[in-house]
Every structure is written in structure tokens, then in C-alpha cells.
Amino acid sequence: MKKLGMNVEQIEDVQCIVIKTPKGNWIFDSAEVSAMTMQGATTYQVAGTPRFEPAAVEIPKEDITMVASQANVTEERAKAALIATNGDIAEAILQLAR
Secondary structure: OHHHOEEEEEEOOOOOEEEEEOOEEEEEOOEEEEEEEEOOEEEEEEEEOOEEEEOOOOOOHHHHHHHHHHHOOOHHHHHHHHHHOOOOHHHHHHHHHO
8 A cells, every 4th residue: 555655554542533513423432543644635434333412402591481481380491391392492382381
């Protein structure tokens, strides 16, 4: 490979790799990582089994206040309902009314 101008190097002692996306994070707790350099560009190869952790739903304060007011509950209960419904205001109110 060196004759082709390619250099491959194993990266040792990798503890964790996290790939962040808007929908959540792909986490490799243990992975094998290789760095391949060719024509001045380095490419990384990751081998392992990832796990996916969904992104936490961000609930605006205004939504919490509105749900609490409409359902006549505390803001803590309103926030919990919004988290459970992934931020769906109408569904949160309906769940709290049951």
C-alpha cells in the first residue's frame, strides 16, 4: 500500500466514539479505528457495534405554562406529559385530562 502512496495506521486504546446527529447520538463504546492517508487526505474507518441514544426533547417554557394552565396541573406534571408525548401539546393536555 505504501507503493500506492497509502498509509494505514491503527489507532490504539480507543475508549468511546460518539457520532452526534439531530435525532440522537450513535455511541461506539468499544471500537476499532483505522486512519488511512492517501494523497494528503485522511479517512477514518470505525468498526464495532453502536448503540443509539435518542436526543432529549426540548420543551419550551411557554409550552409547559400553556399545558399546565389548560390541564389545570402543576408545571412539573405538564412538563412530564410533554416529554412523554415528544412535545405534542394537544396530546399532553389530553393525557392529563384522563
